[in-house]
Amino acid sequence: MSLSDKKKDQKIGVSRIKIVIAVDSFKGSVSSLQAGEAIKNGILRVCPDREVVVSPMADGGEGSAEAILYTLGGKKVHVNVKGPLMDSVSAEYVIFPYNGTDHVFIESASSCGLTLIPEERRTPMKTNTFGLGEQIKDAIKRGYRHFILSLGGSATNDGGIGMLQALGWQFFDENGNLIGKEANPLLNTAAMSTQKVLSEIAECKFTIANDVLNPFYGPSGAAHIFARQKGASDAEIVELDKGLERFARILYKETGIDVQEIPGAGAAGGLGGAMAACLNAKMASGAEIIMELTGLKDKIRWADLVITGEGSIDQQSLLGKVPVTVAKYAKHHRKAVIGLAGRIDTELERINEHLDAVFSIQTQCRTLDEAMLEEITTKQLEVTAEQVMRLLVNSRKIYCN
Missing domain, CATH: 3.90.1510.10 (Glycerate kinase, domain 2)
Structure with missing residues (x-):
């Protein structure tokens, strides 16, 4: 079901949109769970009655x-x-x-x-x-x-x-x-x-x-x-x-x-x-193993919107990293997928084959050490998630009421 169908669906009693957050850790900064909870907080500022599920992810290594x-x-x-x-x-x-x-x-x-x-x-x-x-x-x-x-x-x-x-x-x-x-x-x-x-x-x-x-x-x-x-x-x-x-x-x-x-x-x-x-x-x-073990595949099938991400989304992300692995599965089931990252590659053509859109969470000029502070990353994830949701709501892709 596409996001654009929500207005029509609500008129006939379809339940409100469900969102799954499945991000990797932002290494050296915040864990997968911390990142997911920050994104959830940003979403709920815009749509406080949404069903939002945080499902921590990793690629088999750290986290x-x-x-x-x-x-x-x-x-x-x-x-x-x-x-x-x-x-x-x-x-x-x-x-x-x-x-x-x-x-x-x-x-x-x-x-x-x-x-x-x-x-x-x-x-x-x-x-x-x-x-x-x-x-x-x-x-x-x-x-x-x-x-x-x-x-x-x-x-x-x-x-x-x-x-x-x-x-x-x-x-x-x-x-x-x-x-x-x-x-x-x-x-x-x-x-x-x-x-x-x-x-x-x-x-x-x-x-x-x-x-x-x-x-x-x-x-x-x-x-x-x-x-x-x-x-x-x-x-x-x-x-x-x-x-x-x-x-x-x-x-x-x-x-x-x-x-x-x-x-x-x-x-x-x-x-x-x-x-x-x-x-x-x-x-x-x-x-893939972590997706299977944590039941993320079932959660994605249940969801209408999937948010994924990690510290850097770039060409390396195509080699089995969390964002693209999650996105491939979500797109197979015709879900909308958004990626958030500390940095994004400027050459994103192949990334956008899998993710509908990718956003950097950087909100102002900072040194790398400053940007990777836990409190800074958490705040930037919240703010960026909130702004993405406002865009979706105001463009009538998501309905909160």
Whole structure:
């Protein structure tokens, strides 16, 4: 039903317009829930009797756990594990009910994320994913068998070997020596063994929340595309890439799976490939997963107007980010979609294929630091949402009375 039909519909008793707000966090400023509530406040200033639902969104990374907990309930489990440099860190994962079964959601960055390491100590030649494996193992030992694993923000490029070590896989160098847990085990791995793998792994179902499509190795692979931002030099990138290519051959020999053929295997320094080959994990869009888990698809079908957004709406938004993912689904169901953002790209032709209109929330000239203050972002979201609603009401696209 289009917004322009509302006046006619009200005459025959159709209920008042329903609005769904599904925005990502404005990173470094406000959470998804905070942003959604601010937008709702702006809408209600114009149309105080509207039905407005805030449905927090994320793309599988930061903010995903909060969106799940807000919508589905559940609990956080805190556990001490090894960080990317094998020092002790306090990590967490979320247990939540879904379709009658308890599920586990783990953000890999909570145990092997780049933010856990001071900038001067960042190097993928020494970091690994052992702590993520410890998180998975802890949940398995508590009896959980359904896992959703998000891969964004890692500090690692170990091909997922550290994670596998924590779950019982063994790796050996070219001389047959067992490789320890320290530093990056990928660099010396020449063979692997499954003899001591946790037996419960076979009972588990793993889904990867991931929007990266890079292959395991090669010019577009994990090392060449992502290792530099994790602290690697040009020579180290070449070494890491050779290690990934060697490990891909080992995985094919042991599992029969060619990880190089799996889109996204290069995510998080090769974690995606290790999970696909050894955990039988399935890749899925992070934003799509959160939409499904939080029931957003049902809410969009119920709505007449959808408001989405994030800190920046630009060409990167086309690559599985929240605003475009939400908008695509909404447009499929012929809903009006509006986007709000801290900044918008001036080249928005493809963005407008999915969103009817996009608005920047900036109301005056400010420094970036000022604009990202929580109180400023909240106020600007409220004001912009109010003005958008006034436009829709005054142009008779929405009726408030």
